Amino acid sequence: MSNILKKEAFILPEGVIYLDGNSLGPMPKAVAARVQTMLTDEWGEMLIRGWNGAGWMDQPARVGDQVARIIGAPEGSVVMGDTLSLKVFQALAAAIKLMPERRVILSDTGNFPSDLYMAEGLVGLLEQGYELRTVAPEDVAARVDETVAVVMLTQVDYRTGRMHDMKTMTEVAHAKGAVMLWDLAHSAGAHEVDLIGSNCEFAIGCTYKYLNGGPGAPAFIYVRPDLAETIEPALSGWLGHRQPFAFDLNYKAGSGIDRMRVGTPPVIQLTALEVAMELWADVDMAELRAASVALQEQFIAEVERDVPALTLASPRDSAVRGSQVSFRFHEGYAAMQAVIDRGVIGDFRAPDIMRFGFTPMYLDAADITAAVKIIADVMNNDLWDQDKYKVRSKVT
Numbered sequence: 189m190s191n192i193l194k195k196e197a198f199i200l201p202e203g204v205i206y207l208d209g210n211s212l213g214p215m216p217k218a219v220a221a222r223v224q225t226m227l228t229d230e231w232g233e234m235l236i237r238g239w240n241g242a243g244w245m246d247q248p249a250r251v252g253d254q255v256a257r258i259i260g261a262p263e264g265s266v267v268m269g270d271t272l273s274l275k276v277f278q279a280l281a282a283a284i285k286l287m288p289e290r291r292v293i294l295s296d297t298g299n300f301p302s303d304l305y306m307a308e309g310l311v312g313l314l315e316q317g318y319e320l321r322t323v324a325p326e327d328v329a330a331r332v333d334e335t336v337a338v339v340m341l342t343q344v345d346y347r348t349g350r351m352h353d354m355k356t357m358t359e360v361a362h363a364k365g366a367v368m369l370w371d372l373a374h375s376a377g378a379h380e381v382d383l384i385g386s387n388c389e390f391a392i393g394c395t396y397k398y399l400n401g402g403p404g405a406p407a408f409i410y411v412r413p414d415l416a417e418t419i420e421p422a423l424s425g426w427l428g429h430r431q432p433f434a435f436d437l438n439y440k441a442g443s444g445i446d447r448m449r450v451g452t453p454p455v456i457q458l459t460a461l462e463v464a465m466e467l468w469a470d471v472d473m474a475e476l477r478a479a480s481v482a483l484q485e486q487f488i489a490e491v492e493r494d495v496p497a498l499t500l501a502s503p504r505d506s507a508v509r510g511s512q513v514s515f516r517f518h519e520g521y522a523a524m525q526a527v528i529d530r531g532v533i534g535d536f537r538a539p540d541i542m543r544f545g546f547t548p549m550y551l552d553a554a555d556i557t558a559a560v561k562i563i564a565d566v567m568n569n570d571l572w573d574q575d576k577y578k579v580r581s582k583v584t
């Protein structure tokens with residue numbers, strides 16, 4: 189697995205064991221110098237000439253191809269831009285237009301709230317009798333019927349790590365004539381994804397989690413190639429136009445996935461992401477997944493052996509778990525703050541979830557053992573039971 193562990197390629201502060209790469213990946217070392225060069229040599233020296241001369245305008249497609257490789261999508265089927273919440277809206281708006289006689293958007297209660305909020309916003313805007321229906325994750329398959337226009341799911345539950353089977357669920361949706369939209373926020377860079385094999389129509393995801401693109405890194409969108417020339421973009425911005433620089437007064441969708449571009453790309457962020465994505469060029473996703481599962485199994489075994497206060501909240505079966513492990517504890521917030529204070533960084537999700545992410549590119553077995561030792565010390569000696577750990581910050 190020589191091409192998986194690349195600890196030396198990341199900035200990892202001394203004394204920190206980072207189990208939160210599922211929320212914000214660490215900075216690859218090569219990013220700072222490359223962004224600096226982009227700023228001084230490109231923006232600084234080339235000024236507006238950088239759009240052509242430094243390849244800024246093609247960057248959303250170029251980086252899209254880097255992402256495509258690790259999610260089982262063909263070249264030219266993924267483009268970068270905006271944030272994931274915007275991509276939910278964009279993909280969903282295009283998806284419902286494919287099934288104009290149906291009115292139900294089906295999702296589950298394990299979805300990330302922003303995805304549901306964006307769907308609510310779209311439903312409210314349309315005022316055409318659309319309904320967002322959310323059911324328990326285990327009930328989704330049974331609740332797909334001929335009224336459902338789109339099944340919109342996040343593959344891996346952000347709290348528990350429970351994972352939907354993409355291929356099976358997509359088949360269920362298609363069997364009832366519904367369109368399938370997958371959110372890969374906790375999948376891209378976490379485990380193998382086979383978009384072409386799944387046959388789903390749309391997929392979206394973010395790049396600041398497992399892909400280490402940095403805070404605010406742009407999202408990606410995939411449209412199945414046979415649909416990319418016909419879907420109708422609701423966010424019809426000029427860079428999705430067939431000829432942006434013709435400055436036509438009317439919108440004409442661009443060719444293929446380009447039509448999912450909206451406005452000016454975030455070049456500084458994309459530059460950081462492009463460098464971060466280079467670390468994935470030689471990664472075999474099956475090997476990465478195997479390494480992730482090994483770390484997770486070790487973590488669960490050691491926590492259950494040494495920390496009786498914590499109850500596993502994630503599926504025990506690694507086949508249906510993403511790349512994170514969560515435990516429940518009634519004072520989970522304070523406990524996580526105390527653990528972070530001692531250098532083990534995970535995070536907390538209300539109401540009682542202590543969440544730990546596993547990223548074999550910069551974590552090894554020794555890190556897991558060291559982390560569990562600290563967690564055990566905090567939990568078994570009630571070190572979390574102090575006022576300073578109970579004051580909630582804005583970001584948990």
Ligand SMILES: *Cc1c(COP(=O)(O)O)cnc(C)c1O
Pocket residue numbers: 271272273274299300302303342346371373374394407
């Ligand atoms: C992280 C995450 C988001 C965040 O959306 P942004 O617009 O990038 O803030 C949305 N949906 C899911 C499923 C996520 O995991």
